[in-house]
Amino acid sequence: MKIFLTNLGKYTEGYLIGKWVKLPVSEDVLDKVLEEIGINEYYEEYFITDYENDIVGLGDVISEYSSVVALNDLAQRLEALSDADTDKLGAVLEYEACRSVSEVIDLLDELDDFDLLTDVTDDEELGYYYAEEYCSIDIPEHIQPYFDYEGYGRDIRLESSCLYTSYGFLLDNR
Numbered sequence: 283m284k285i286f287l288t289n290l291g292k293y294t295e296g297y298l299i300g301k302w303v304k305l306p307v308s309e310d311v312l313d314k315v316l317e318e319i320g321i322n323e324y325y326e327e328y329f330i331t332d333y334e335n336d337i338v339g340l341g342d343v344i345s346e347y348s349s350v351v352a353l354n355d356l357a358q359r360l361e362a363l364s365d366a367d368t369d370k371l372g373a374v375l376e377y378e379a380c381r382s383v384s385e386v387i388d389l390l391d392e393l394d395d396f397d398l399l400t401d402v403t404d405d406e407e408l409g410y411y412y413a414e415e416y417c418s419i420d421i422p423e424h425i426q427p428y429f430d431y432e433g434y435g436r437d438i439r440l441e442s443s444c445l446y447t448s449y450g451f452l453l454d455n456r
Contacts, residue, residue, distance in 0.1 A: 283357045286332040291325035305357035339375025343383050352383040359390050370398040373449040400450035408451055409435030
């Protein structure tokens, strides 16, 4: 995650004085960046004028006045995630409407309550997954060509808390 910190006082005077910061960052480095953009006794306020991140939905919670400390904490937690959990978080953010960084941090604590099936993108694949991989039903081999996997998957989707996302099929097990 990267944010562009801007000196608010200079900005209101017509000058764009800012710097990109890659999060997470140490407090010392952040203090140095604030000094470099002219944050001092006279110019005390700064704001975020731009940001970059790779997780769909995370941008919905970053605003110009987001807490840099909270964003840094979030970035530290994101850095510790595996690629699979990062994808799962992206899927959960498509499923859950988060309005703040703290809500995303709370979701990170609940990631184990979700399952992401990355290879499942439609009802037929969902029905096949549940029937064959999850072994929810035993279909004799001679009947398998006639079985309606799509209908079975549709019923599973309609009866559970789940959603197709750009990352795959997300199951909410809460």
